[in-house]
Amino acid sequence: MNIYLQIRELTRNYGRVRALANIDLSLDHGQVLAVLGPNGAGKSTLFGCLLGFTRPTSGTLLLHGCPLTEMDRVNFGYAAERIALYPQRSVMENAGFFAGLKGHPLEEAGRQLERVGLAGARDCKVRQLSKGMLQRLGLAIALCGRPPVLVLDEPFNGLDPALLETLQEILREEQRRGATLLVSTHTISAIEPLATHAAILLEGRLAAFADVAELRARYGEASSLEEIYRDVALQGRLSEEVCV
Numbered sequence: 001m002n003i004y005l006q007i008r009e010l011t012r013n014y015g016r017v018r019a020l021a022n023i024d025l026s027l028d029h030g031q032v033l034a035v036l037g038p039n040g041a042g043k044s045t046l047f048g049c050l051l052g053f054t055r056p057t058s059g060t061l062l063l064h065g066c067p068l069t070e071m072d073r074v075n076f077g078y079a080a081e082r083i084a085l086y087p088q089r090s091v092m093e094n095a096g097f098f099a100g101l102k103g104h105p106l107e108e109a110g111r112q113l114e115r116v117g118l119a120g121a122r123d124c125k126v127r128q129l130s131k132g133m134l135q136r137l138g139l140a141i142a143l144c145g146r147p148p149v150l151v152l153d154e155p156f157n158g159l160d161p162a163l164l165e166t167l168q169e170i171l172r173e174e175q176r177r178g179a180t181l182l183v184s185t186h187t188i189s190a191i192e193p194l195a196t197h198a199a200i201l202l203e204g205r206l207a208a209f210a211d212v213a214e215l216r217a218r219y220g221e222a223s224s225l226e227e228i229y230r231d232v233a234l235q236g237r238l239s240e241e242v243c244v
Contacts, residue, residue, distance in 0.1 A: 004027060004028045005149065009024060010024075012056050019204050028180070030196075031197055033198070034185065036198060036199070036201070037201035044184075076147050076149045076150070079135075079152045080138065081157065083141070087125065090125060091137055092123065094141075095122075102144065102145055116137075136167075143170070150171075152183045196212060197212060198210070
């Protein structure tokens with residue numbers, strides 16, 4: 001199989017603290033990775049290394065078998081849990097500005113705002129937006145330019161059920177066009193209908209990584225992704241207690 005995105009033996013240390021320890025992941029076009037784990041497990045550090053915000057201590061990141069470059073990363077889409085915006089500027093001004101930084105026209109920003117349901121709020125000041133609207137604005141910016149890799153950090157926060165379904169359908173559309181998605185979330189039920197693969201991080205270690213079908217075969221065909229996560233986390237805690 002021609003693997004599209006590979007992360008090999010990725011390690012990140014902060015002094016004596018190991019935030020990531022020898023992480024190995026591989027994904028192809030159109031696959032959706034649910035990145036699960038408690039706060040402090042290393043999810044944000046993993047995304048930071050992938051996006052170039054954080055320099056790995058060791059390890060390799062590859063795209064089509066070649067080292068990942070800054071030019072590659074420019075084309076990635078990223079929506080942070082807390083996006084930094086200009087609060088006194090309008091929704092359209094913010095979307096247009098950030099889209100323009102990546103060379104995308106204003107029309108593309110407007111198209112993505114309409115797609116996430118913010119066309120009617122394009123003239124509103126960002127400071128007036130609810131948390132859910134801010135999440136959608138961040139997603140619209142991330143979607144500009146049909147990114148080949150889409151990285152989303154807690155995208156389901158603050159969304160009511162109707163908007164959650166809209167977001168899920170947008171992510172399905174991105175998957176169908178061949179984008180590779182990495183989504184970290186504590187709302188496991190929201191990513192479960194979309195996820196093709198799951199990675200479970202515990203204290204910087206990759207406690208489990210496999211396609212969802214394989215995980216269900218391992219932990220029970222009727223198991224939900226949330227139940228699998230709980231089992232893996234429990235096994236991880238028991239292993240630590242035995243080591244101690």
